[in-house]
Amino acid sequence: MVSDIGEIARRAGVSRSTVSYVLTGKRPVSEGTRRRIQAVIDEVGYRPNASARALREGRTHTVGLVIPPATGHLTGVQLGFVAGVVEAAARADLDVLLSPSGGEHERSFERIVDGRRVDGVILMEIRLEDDRVTRLRRSGLPFVTIGRTAQPHGMSWVDVDYAGLIARCVGHLADLGHEHIALVNRSAELVAAGYGPGNRARSGFVRAVAERGVTGVDVCCGDTAADGEACVDQLLAAHPRVTAIATLNEAALPGIHRALQRAGRTVPHDFSVTGVAAPHWAEDFHPPLTAADIPIEEIGAQAVTLLLERISTPTAEPSHRLYSPPISLRASTGPATRPRTL
Amino acid sequence: MVSDIGEIARRAGVSRSTVSYVLTGKRPVSEGTRRRIQAVIDEVGYRPNASARALREGRTHTVGLVIPPATGHLTGVQLGFVAGVVEAAARADLDVLLSPSGGEHERSFERIVDGRRVDGVILMEIRLEDDRVTRLRRSGLPFVTIGRTAQPHGMSWVDVDYAGLIARCVGHLADLGHEHIALVNRSAELVAAGYGPGNRARSGFVRAVAERGVTGVDVCCGDTAADGEACVDQLLAAHPRVTAIATLNEAALPGIHRALQRAGRTVPHDFSVTGVAAPHWAEDFHPPLTAADIPIEEIGAQAVTLLLERISTPTAEPSHRLYSPPISLRASTGPATRPRTL
DNA sequence: ACGGCCTGTCGAATCGATTCCGACAGCGTA
DNA sequence: TACGCTGTCGGAATCGATTCGACAGGCCGT
Numbered sequence: 146m147v148s149d150i151g152e153i154a155r156r157a158g159v160s161r162s163t164v165s166y167v168l169t170g171k172r173p174v175s176e177g178t179r180r181r182i183q184a185v186i187d188e189v190g191y192r193p194n195a196s197a198r199a200l201r202e203g204r205t206h207t208v209g210l211v212i213p214p215a216t217g218h219l220t221g222v223q224l225g226f227v228a229g230v231v232e233a234a235a236r237a238d239l240d241v242l243l244s245p246s247g248g249e250h251e252r253s254f255e256r257i258v259d260g261r262r263v264d265g266v267i268l269m270e271i272r273l274e275d276d277r278v279t280r281l282r283r284s285g286l287p288f289v290t291i292g293r294t295a296q297p298h299g300m301s302w303v304d305v306d307y308a309g310l311i312a313r314c315v316g317h318l319a320d321l322g323h324e325h326i327a328l329v330n331r332s333a334e335l336v337a338a339g340y341g342p343g344n345r346a347r348s349g350f351v352r353a354v355a356e357r358g359v360t361g362v363d364v365c366c367g368d369t370a371a372d373g374e375a376c377v378d379q380l381l382a383a384h385p386r387v388t389a390i391a392t393l394n395e396a397a398l399p400g401i402h403r404a405l406q407r408a409g410r411t412v413p414h415d416f417s418v419t420g421v422a423a424p425h426w427a428e429d430f431h432p433p434l435t436a437a438d439i440p441i442e443e444i445g446a447q448a449v450t451l452l453l454e455r456i457s458t459p460t461a462e463p464s465h466r467l468y469s470p471p472i473s474l475r476a477s478t479g480p481a482t483r484p485r486t487l
Numbered sequence: 488m489v490s491d492i493g494e495i496a497r498r499a500g501v502s503r504s505t506v507s508y509v510l511t512g513k514r515p516v517s518e519g520t521r522r523r524i525q526a527v528i529d530e531v532g533y534r535p536n537a538s539a540r541a542l543r544e545g546r547t548h549t550v551g552l553v554i555p556p557a558t559g560h561l562t563g564v565q566l567g568f569v570a571g572v573v574e575a576a577a578r579a580d581l582d583v584l585l586s587p588s589g590g591e592h593e594r595s596f597e598r599i600v601d602g603r604r605v606d607g608v609i610l611m612e613i614r615l616e617d618d619r620v621t622r623l624r625r626s627g628l629p630f631v632t633i634g635r636t637a638q639p640h641g642m643s644w645v646d647v648d649y650a651g652l653i654a655r656c657v658g659h660l661a662d663l664g665h666e667h668i669a670l671v672n673r674s675a676e677l678v679a680a681g682y683g684p685g686n687r688a689r690s691g692f693v694r695a696v697a698e699r700g701v702t703g704v705d706v707c708c709g710d711t712a713a714d715g716e717a718c719v720d721q722l723l724a725a726h727p728r729v730t731a732i733a734t735l736n737e738a739a740l741p742g743i744h745r746a747l748q749r750a751g752r753t754v755p756h757d758f759s760v761t762g763v764a765a766p767h768w769a770e771d772f773h774p775p776l777t778a779a780d781i782p783i784e785e786i787g788a789q790a791v792t793l794l795l796e797r798i799s800t801p802t803a804e805p806s807h808r809l810y811s812p813p814i815s816l817r818a819s820t821g822p823a824t825r826p827r828t829l
Numbered sequence: 830a831c832g833g834c835c836t837g838t839c840g841a842a843t844c845g846a847t848t849c850c851g852a853c854a855g856c857g858t859a
Numbered sequence: 860t861a862c863g864c865t866g867t868c869g870g871a872a873t874c875g876a877t878t879c880g881a882c883a884g885g886c887c888g889t
Contacts, residue, residue: 149845160869165847172848175867192601196547197845199538200874207584214574218767219566231585232556235592240599242549243573243583250577257582259534370771399741403773425560429712431745491875502839507877514878517837539875542844 148191156189157182168193207240208452209263211254211277213270214245218368221395221423222441223269226291229445230267237453239264246277258284265452267291271302273339287455289448292341299463301451303444306469307342307393308349310421310437314391315353315361317435317472318417321389322481324359327380329373329392329401329420333365346393362387366397373400381408388481392420398430413479419472433475444468490533498531499524510535549582550794551605553596553619555612556587560710563737563765564783565611568633571787572609579795581606588619600626607794609633613644615681629797631790634683641805643793645786648811649684649735650691652763652779656733657695657703659777659814660759663731664823666701669722671715671734671743671762675707688735704729708739715742723750730823734762740772755821761814775817786810 150168154161159178166172167182174182185191199205210230213219219227234241242263246254257263258281268277271292281288282300290302311328318326328350330336336343347363354361362384366376376397380387381404390401401418410416412432419435427434447466455463492510496503501520508514509524516524527533541547552572555561561569576583584605588596599605600623610619613634623630624642632644653670660668670692672678678685689705696703704726708718718739722729723746732743743760752758754774761777769776789808797805 150847151845161846162848162870163868166868169847172868173866178867190601192597192603194542194845195598195602195604196538196541197874198847200536200542200876201845201847203874205538210585214577219570224561224566228561231587235556235587235595238594238598240595240604241585243552243585245573245577252580253577253582255534256537256580259532260537261534262537262582370773399771399773429741431712431741492877493875503876504840504878505838508838511877515837520837536875539844540877542846543875543877545844 148189150191150193153182153185153189153191157185204264205262206238207242207263208234208449209242209244209257209266211244211246211266211268214250218396220368221426222439225423225425225439225441226269226445226448229442229447230449231445232442233446233449237449239449258286265289265456267448267452271341273341273344287452287459289452289455291444291448293465294341297465300465301455301463302465303447303451304465304467305342305421305439305444306345306467307421308345308352309469310472311346311349311391311393312353313437313472314419314421315350315357315359317419317478318389318391319357319359321417321478323389323417324481325384325386326354326359326361326389326391327384327387328361328363329376329380329390329394329397330363330365331394332367332372336365342393350391366392366394368394368396370397370400370403373397374404375400377401377404378408381405381410388415389417389419389478392418393422394420395422395426398422398426398434402431413477415482417478417481419478424473427473427475430477432477435472435475435478437470437472440468440470490531492533492535495524495527495531495533498527546606547604548580549584549605550576550791551584551586551599551608553586553588553608553610556592560738562710563768564781567765567767567781567783568611568787568790571784571789572791573787574784575788575791579791581791600628607631607798609790609794613683615683615686629794629801631794631797633786633790635807636683639807642807643797643805644807645789645793646807646809647684647763647781647786648687648809649763650687650694651811652814653688653691653733653735654695655779655814656761656763657692657699657701659761659820660731660733661699661701663759663820665731665759666823667726667728668696668701668703668731668733669726669729670703670705671718671722671732671736671739672705672707673736674709674714678707684735692733708734708736710736710738712739712742712745715739716746717742719743719746720750723747723752730757731759731761731820734760735764736762737764737768740764740768740776744773755819757824759820759823761820766815769815769817772819774819777814777817777820779812779814782810782812 150161150164154164164182167174167179231241244253244257265287268290271290271294273295275294278294293302293304315326330347331343350361350363364376364380366372405416412418421437423441424438427436427438492503492506496506506524509516509521573583586595586599607629610632613632613636615637617636620636635644635646657668672689673685692703692705706718706722708714747758754760763779765783766780769778769780
């Protein structure tokens with residue numbers, strides 16, 4: 146049961162270093178002894194101890210993934226990021242260490258970063274001003290963010306161009322003749338806290354609305370179906386002329402839909418809904434959602450790729466990638482019709 | 488930048504062992520030197536190297552969480568388990584190492600288990616016959632399963648009593664006068680592969696249907712809304728007398744609902760739907776789903792608790808816990824009415 | 830004043846692997 | 860035959876922490 150490298154060496158009648166060389170292949174070992182040693186290894190099912198190897202090599206072959214603490218209600222998009230990261234890491238023979246951070250569990254973050262438990266870190270849910278980013282910068286540990294801060298220069302990141310995508314949604318709706326368009330954002334707390342996508346989406350919305358000469362109203366909305374329902378109830382009451390919604394709030398979508406239905410607005414005949422969402426969500430929605438489909442898993446995988454770059458050549462110029470996928474036309478948008486209440 | 492324990496010792500003018508003792512507190516250190524050492528530690532921001540500590544102590548303070556590889560479409564229930572595990576682990580100052588396993592990424596599992604990267608493992612998505620379980624048994628590494636095999640004796644597990652819960656759903660529907668009840672199971676592949684919940688739910692259904700003297704039809708269904716829609720389409724065509732569905736397939740629920748709507752069956756007036764789901768899903772559904780609410784996060788946390796027990800006292804008798812929450816009456820079930828088509 | 834105890838600290842071994850350096854065997858060549 | 864070279868292998872240092880045994884000094888007692 147105690148299978149150390151010395152045990153293997155003893156059984157094979159060689160020294161520990163020779164066993165190590167057949168393990169790592171960093172020096173030639175004659176065919177005969179190589180096979181003898183390999184036989185012993187297979188027989189006892191030996192695997193080198195990961196801690197010892199990490200200590201000696203200075204590399205843990207592990208990446209940290211910092212996720213928001215309220216894992217219970219992760220967005221579909223966030224989930225896709227996690228899935229993409231995990232899959233890509235597995236393909237690269239890397240393990241993923243999870244760290245629920247940003248809330249009360251600060252210890253986890255510190256353990257992972259300061260204790261050198263990982264070779265690099267991937268950060269999600271970036272704020273425009275993010276102290277985790279500044280701490281990582283100081284620590285010198287390679288890291289990549291999914292999302293970007295207000296000043297992303299000098300670091301590697303991948304992000305979705307929410308500003309541009311929401312603007313394109315507005316353009317699409319305006320092309321269809323809609324003159325009163327609403328943006329259903331993420332929660333007010335998130336936006337106020339400087340959450341990147343929420344703030345960028347809003348500014349993109351404001352800009353596009355102005356450019357197209359339509360009127361726009363932007364509202365915040367919690368991340369549940371119930372929130373979406375309440376939000377749209379209020380929206381329709383306060384702004385009855387609104388005939389279209391653009392949103393980046395996936396979780397609220399079912400509620401948005403129910404509120405519209407209850408108000409007698411049928412999608413896409415009476416009312417149009419579009420936005421930016423994970424492909425899976427958009428297709429599974431009813432009616433299928435016209436939306437900019439975020440390649441979520443690819444983004445997660447790309448984050449791993451960038452992180453590996455930073456780990457292997459920390460002095461190289463950091464790189465980044467901004468995703469701005471086209472809008473997939475489905476069944477949730479149509480030409481504007483005048484609301485019956487007018 | 489290179490902050491080793493020797494560096495701290497040198498700066499404080501003591502030996503490495505003394506620094507270690509103020510770190511671990513395993514031997515008394517005089518007030519004066521303790522404060523001097525602590526000052527140096529705070530000044531340079533020193534943290535002990537986790538790999539070195541793990542090597543020496545033989546414990547990594549990390550647990551492995553083996554998840555199904557297709558992380559893209561994890562169930563809400565599965566997500567809740569993961570969230571519960573992560574939260575509970577963080578509270579216990581444990582880190583979580585993710586391993587997408589069961590598919591192509593076998594290397595991840597082996598690295599984690601054989602390389603002693605973790606102190607214990609939590610396994611999800613258990614099959615009635617599960618070779619990961621047998622491998623873990625052989626390895627001697629402490630582990631806990633969420634779900635249980637056909638022969639769960641001698642190991643620690645937590646599970647949901649799908650058989651009992653589905654039976655209770657059937658009872659509830661029979662009480663309401665429904666005489667033709669369908670079970671919408673998980674996918675045929677999963678059930679055929681010996682997936683525990685699917686098989687236990689089916690046997691519970693068959694038993695309950697027999698006991699209550701109603702007729703039952705059980706069908707399998709993929710894990711998407713589209714699958715659910717297609718499944719119910721076929722079901723209604725083949726068995727028009729069915730007036731109620733019990734299901735454990737959360738992801739198919741929106742599709743089930745749409746198919747019913749399209750067929751002119753309104754819930755709960757014309758048709759009843761119930762089953763077992765995560766509370767969040769059941770409440771967010773429309774209409775709110777009468778269902779047995781699985782305390783998902785608590786189950787994940789309980790798995791961590793049991794794992795810690797096995798790690799601290801490996802010789803103790805393994806324990807287990809079967810969850811069988813009551814059915815929460817909401818708005819998706821009602822008295823049976825004769826289908827109009829008859 | 831001296832032996833013994835207790836407190837605080839140090840030196841060195843240890844965990845399990847990697848890797849540099851030197852040794853040695855076998856072979857070819859002058 | 861002697862020399863040098865190449866291909867293999869063993870010895871020992873090293874990574875960064877923990878921990879056991881030893882020891883120096885201060886305090887007490889008789």
